[in-house]
Amino acid sequence: MKKIAILGSTGSIGTQTLDVVDMHPEHFQVEALAAGSNTALLIEQTRRYQPKKVSVGSKELADKISPHVPAGTKVYYGSEGLIEVAAGTDADTVVTAVVGSVGLESTLAAIESGKQIGLANKETLVTAGHIVTERAASKGVSILPVDSEHSAIFQCLNGENRSGVAGITLTASGGSFRHLTREQLQQVTVEDALKHPNWSMGSKITIDSATMVNKGLEVIEAHWLFGLDYEQIDVLLHPESIIHSYVEFEDTSIIAQLGTPDMRVPIQYALTYPDRMPSPAKRLSLAQVGQLHFREMDMDRFPCLRMAYECGKMGGTATTAFNAANEVAVARFLRKEISFLKIEDIIASVLEAHRNVDNPDLEQIAACDQDSRKLASLL
Numbered sequence: 001m002k003k004i005a006i007l008g009s010t011g012s013i014g015t016q017t018l019d020v021v022d023m024h025p026e027h028f029q030v031e032a033l034a035a036g037s038n039t040a041l042l043i044e045q046t047r048r049y050q051p052k053k054v055s056v057g058s059k060e061l062a063d064k065i066s067p068h069v070p071a072g073t074k075v076y077y078g079s080e081g082l083i084e085v086a087a088g089t090d091a092d093t094v095v096t097a098v099v100g101s102v103g104l105e106s107t108l109a110a111i112e113s114g115k116q117i118g119l120a121n122k123e124t125l126v127t128a129g130h131i132v133t134e135r136a137a138s139k140g141v142s143i144l145p146v147d148s149e150h151s152a153i154f155q156c157l158n159g160e161n162r163s164g165v166a167g168i169t170l171t172a173s174g175g176s177f178r179h180l181t182r183e184q185l186q187q188v189t190v191e192d193a194l195k196h197p198n199w200s201m202g203s204k205i206t207i208d209s210a211t212m213v214n215k216g217l218e219v220i221e222a223h224w225l226f227g228l229d230y231e232q233i234d235v236l237l238h239p240e241s242i243i244h245s246y247v248e249f250e251d252t253s254i255i256a257q258l259g260t261p262d263m264r265v266p267i268q269y270a271l272t273y274p275d276r277m278p279s280p281a282k283r284l285s286l287a288q289v290g291q292l293h294f295r296e297m298d299m300d301r302f303p304c305l306r307m308a309y310e311c312g313k314m315g316g317t318a319t320t321a322f323n324a325a326n327e328v329a330v331a332r333f334l335r336k337e338i339s340f341l342k343i344e345d346i347i348a349s350v351l352e353a354h355r356n357v358d359n360p361d362l363e364q365i366a367a368c369d370q371d372s373r374k375l376a377s378l379l
């Protein structure tokens with residue numbers, strides 16, 4: 001029986017993690033759940049899974065749900081509540097599925113208390129990868145990837161000697177606007193941007209996919225998860241999202257991981273590794289798929305990917321600034337305050353103003369995050 005805690009249980013990854021639990025109730029016990037503001041769903045989840053601790057975004061929401069949760073469930077709130085859910089129970093594994101760098105503190109708390117991490121919250125590694133990976137290593141804690149591309153790479157590397165790895169390639173669907181030219185991007189709407197061609201995901205990551213920021217975040221995530229140089233990490237356009245990513249070895253062999261696009265597969269693998277169990281995902285029939293397509297990534301069409309590589313190579317607080325600027329810009333786009341193309345303008349302007357700090361500590365990361373957010377909200 002594996003005991004799990006989920007940060008972001010009401011979101012896309014959180015609810016699919018609970019689908020995995022439902023598939024294998026004899027294998028998993030839910031110890032704790034954290035959500036932001038979806039109190040109705042959190043109450044439903046709490047009644048069903050009877051966790052020992054739950055947390056919501058604010059005191060008001062905690063007061064609202066308290067009368068409706070089972071007597072054995074303690075209710076917490078805010079950033080302290082998130083930390084309590086991450087670190088304050090007997091959970092073996094914490095699935096980090098909140099969106100944004102708000103997940104950093106609770107992920108570090110989970111690591112500090114020796115929990116394995118099922119990492120969906122890529123922004124945490126982007127904003128403070130050196131600190132998160134160092135602390136995990138010093139605590140002997142594994143960070144198991146949930147992100148589909150990183151799960152693919154993780155699976156391809158299974159049993160391989162790392163010295164034989166030449167490089168990895170992350171596949172990218174191209175997002176909602178992959179058929180549009182940059183001219184045409186001037187007219188696009190929030191509603192159109194939220195229609196991802198292959199995956200059903202939360203709104204922030206769906207916009208990140210359309211701007212190619214998602215792949216940029218994933219390049220940086222891969223750098224930290226697998227200890228690879230940026231020169232060893234490539235991105236390839238693959239509209240079908242069937243090949244989830246692949247590793248190329250020194251002898252020219254390539255090992256890829258394939259499957260229908262269904263996040264329950266990588267989520268489950270992160271929870272059951274090194275074992276595999278049946279999944280409700282649809283089986284892949286290559287005969288039915290017939291053809292797969294690939295295109296080289298055009299950095300002029302997707303300048304956010306170029307900026308992500310530049311920040312990753314620069315290191316220091318550059319990736320923190322990139323991430324913070326993007327979080328604010330995407331939130332503004334979703335509120336219909338700015339156009340789609342303004343997202344990349346904001347990121348570029350914040351990076352231009354950014355003064356890099358090498359090997360930053362958490363305080364310097366927090367300062368950079370705040371400054372970048374402030375500027376991004378004014379542009």
Ligand SMILES: NC(=O)C1=CN([C@@H]2O[C@H](COP(=O)(O)OP(=O)(O)OC[C@H]3O[C@@H](n4cnc5c(N)ncnc54)[C@H](OP(=O)(O)O)[C@@H]3O)[C@@H](O)[C@H]2O)C=CC1
Nearest residue numbers: 008010011012013035036037038098099120121122201202
């Ligand atoms: N969705 C996917 O398929 C994939 C997602 N990821 C990554 O996983 C993470 C989650 O994405 P996704 O599930 O799509 O996002 P969603 O927006 O669907 O869900 C986000 C979750 O985080 C909760 N949340 C947000 N802010 C806070 C907060 N301050 N305190 C506590 N909880 C909070 C939300 O609660 P509430 O709704 O109650 O407010 C919700 O449960 C992201 O980092 C994303 O990049 C990676 C690969 C694939």
Ligand SMILES: CC(=O)[C@@H](O)[C@H](O)COP(=O)(O)O
Nearest residue numbers: 147148172173174175209214
């Ligand atoms: C499901 C998943 O892992 C997402 O991060 C996905 O990768 C988004 O798709 P694209 O970024 O390739 O459009």
Ligand SMILES: [Mn+2]
Nearest residue numbers: 147148149218
């Ligand atoms: Mn991904």
